[in-house]
Amino acid sequence: MDREVRRVEDSYVETMHIVRPNHLNSAGRLFGGILMEWIDEVAGLVAKRHAKSNITTASVDNLRFLKGAYQGDTLVIIGKITYVGTTSMEVRVDTYCENLIGERRPINRAYFTMVALDQNDKPMPVPGILLETEVEKAEWENGKKRRANRMMRKEAGF
Ligand SMILES: CC(C)(COP(=O)(O)OP(=O)(O)OC[C@H]1O[C@@H](n2cnc3c(N)ncnc32)[C@H](O)[C@@H]1OP(=O)(O)O)[C@@H](O)C(=O)NCCC(=O)NCCS
Numbered sequence: 001m002d003r004e005v006r007r008v009e010d011s012y013v014e015t016m017h018i019v020r021p022n023h024l025n026s027a028g029r030l031f032g033g034i035l036m037e038w039i040d041e042v043a044g045l046v047a048k049r050h051a052k053s054n055i056t057t058a059s060v061d062n063l064r065f066l067k068g069a070y071q072g073d074t075l076v077i078i079g080k081i082t083y084v085g086t087t088s089m090e091v092r093v094d095t096y097c098e099n100l101i102g103e104r105r106p107i108n109r110a111y112f113t114m115v116a117l118d119q120n121d122k123p124m125p126v127p128g129i130l131l132e133t134e135v136e137k138a139e140w141e142n143g144k145k146r147r148a149n150r151m152m153r154k155e156a157g158f
Pocket residue numbers: 056057058059084085086087088089113115123150154
């Protein structure tokens with residue numbers, strides 16, 4: 001039977017947060033652990049929409065804090081599926097700080113590997129991706145390389 005495919009935009013997720021006093025670290029900047037919680041949630045929502053099943057986070061790589069964020073900042077978090085294996089999905093999550101005229105400055109990027117789980121919490125196959133744009137095709141090709149790196153690190157145990 002042919003593998004079912006879904007479009008990238010079908011699982012696209014965008015969320016927003018205001019940085020409040022309880023999100024800050026002792027130096028007065030957004031605490032990285034809070035942002036990691038928000039981006040993990042977005043990655044999970046993307047994966048859930050794509051797989052239409054329960055999911056779990058297997059790994060996170062290339063997580064880069066590019067700029068800090070401060071109290072009162074408006075953050076926009078965007079998650080998109082970029083690559084799928086058999087039971088795993090790679091989700092790219094970009095975080096931006098948005099100003100009052102809607103300009104967005106990137107502050108974080110990360111790639112999550114999410115795994116679809118069946119009713120017994122065992123990995124289950126996921127649909128493929130219908131690649132519709134040049135950007136999606138390029139992400140897919142780069143996703144193959146990132147997956148190879150991940151597998152190499154897993155085998156090496158680091
Ligand atoms: C992720 C998990 C389900 C993988 O289970 P497993 O027994 O290794 O299953 P498999 O070997 O069949 O791997 C399943 C998929 O995960 C991928 N995978 C496993 N470990 C991985 C890792 N460290 N990094 C990236 N992908 C990984 C495999 O490549 C495979 O993908 P594929 O089917 O597309 O090829 C399991 O390790 C787990 O439950 N971990 C805990 C997850 C969790 O609790 N997360 C929340 C954080 S608290």
